[in-house]
Amino acid sequence: MTMLHIPVMVEQVVRLLNPRPGACMVDATLGIGGHAERLLEELGPTGELIGLDRDGEALEHATIRLKRFGSAARLVRARMSFLRDVVETTGRQEVDGVFMDLGISSLQLDDPARGFSFRSSDEPTPLDMRMDRRSGETAAELLERLAEPELVRVLREGGVPTPVRVARAIRARLPIATTQDLLAALAGVRLPPRRHHPATLVFQALRIAVNDELGELDAGLEAAVDVLAPGGRLAVLSYHSGEDRRVKNFLRQEARGCICPPDLPVCGCGRTSRLEILARGERADATEVSQNPRARSARLRGGERT
Ligand SMILES: C[S@@+](CC[C@H](N)C(=O)[O-])C[C@H]1O[C@@H](n2cnc3c(N)ncnc32)[C@H](O)[C@@H]1O
Incomplete structure (x- = not known):
């Protein structure tokens, strides 16, 4: 099962998120828990990982994979646009990190019954494509x-x-x-x-x-910065240029703060900078790309809550 989906750029993600023992992090796109497993190892027995996925099958796989971490892994079937509410239901106001690994997993892609993929030789399968x-x-x-x-x-x-x-x-x-x-x-x-x-x-x-993936991404990014504690980290992996552009623009806007037109003499929006950008589209190295074709198009972006 763990071979179904190899987590992408996992060491770069861990470096960017900087999980410390006892900290609490959110994996907003749990999948089958590859990145989550690595993060939980760093967070240790006093840490906590809140894992979200909208796909019930992914959650079942992740539950088995992360069983050994006991109550340190809290897994919830939810969309990332509900991230703020999910964090609140755990009794927390803030977390130390949020991770997003966008798109679908090999688990979803490789199951012909889900309608995400095709081969000319396949039996016809319903054109479904819903993650949930x-x-x-x-x-x-x-x-x-x-x-x-x-x-x-x-x-x-x-x-x-x-x-x-x-x-x-x-x-x-x-x-x-x-x-x-x-x-x-x-x-x-x-x-x-x-x-x-x-x-x-x-x-x-x-x-x-x-799956309204772009709407989900916009809402998820906004909620992620809202729940990050000062010094907390955000890391986002995207595989499609449209998504990556959205993440880049969001990070730039959060780093700049004020969104008033440049010719306005005094700020009217009242927005201040909430993020310092730490990763600007890092790529996987050649070795990883040769071992995991999914890594070829991956871009890692992220920052720290100021
Ligand atoms: C690329 S996979 C994540 C793989 C995971 N990092 C791992 O190592 O196993 C993306 C997962 O995010 C889930 N997902 C996509 N959009 C989501 C959303 N808006 N809210 C919650 N989960 C979402 C998908 O169902 C899928 O399981």
């Missing part, structure tokens, strides 16, 4: 509902380079119920060649929209 399968719209339902301009925006935000062409091809083949239906709809579209299958970016864009 208890509620919300599936990717098939989303495609059915969106008008062309909305679908173009979803594809563009997800990094698809020819969003109009792709949107039209998809809409011409509705209803699209399975991964194979989506592949068939894309078969006639000329997509720029990629290292992986050219449809990868389309699947990624739909996944991001189905």
Whole structure:
């Protein structure tokens, strides 16, 4: 099970978060607990890790993996946008670190029944893509509902380079119920060649929209800085340029503080700097990339609460 998802840049993450024995940290995207396990080792028996994941299956795997840490590991099924509330329910106002490892895990990606991935040879599987399968719209339902301009925006935000062409091809083949239906709809579209299958970016864009990953990220980042104690650390790993840009802009804004237009003579927003930036898009080293292909696109950013 632990081989299913190899944690990315784990030593750089630990260095950035600087977990001290007895401290309390949040892993807002627990997955199967790879980074959490390493953090708990550093936090020691008097420390605590609050782990969140919106996916019940990930949580089950993490619970088994982190069992040996007993009550030091508090695992909660929740979205990162509820991070502030989750911390409060543990009786704390502040924590010493928050970590986010964005996107999906290999556990989710490699399960064909979840509809996140595809192979032309696969049996057709429902186009679901929900991280939390208890509620919300599936990717098939989303495609059915969106008008062309909305679908173009979803594809563009997800990094698809020819969003109009792709949107039209998809809409011409509705209803699209399975991964194979989506592949068939894309078969006639000329997509720029990629290292992986050219449809990868389309699947990624739909996944991001189905799970409102950008909205979750914005809310999660805001909540993370709210709950960090002075001197506490934030670390975020992203794998997609749209997400990474959002994290970079958020950190810059939190470091700058004031968001008034530069020509305003006196500050009217009253915002002050809350973060000192410590990591500006660090990458995995060549050895790690050769052993774990997921590490290739990873960017690590983070800072310290002032
Ligand atoms: C890249 S994996 C994390 C892997 C983990 N660091 C490990 O070492 O096993 C991302 C995880 O975050 C979860 N996730 C994604 N968005 C989330 C959100 N908004 N709130 C909570 N969990 C989320 C996914 O379900 C997935 O399990």
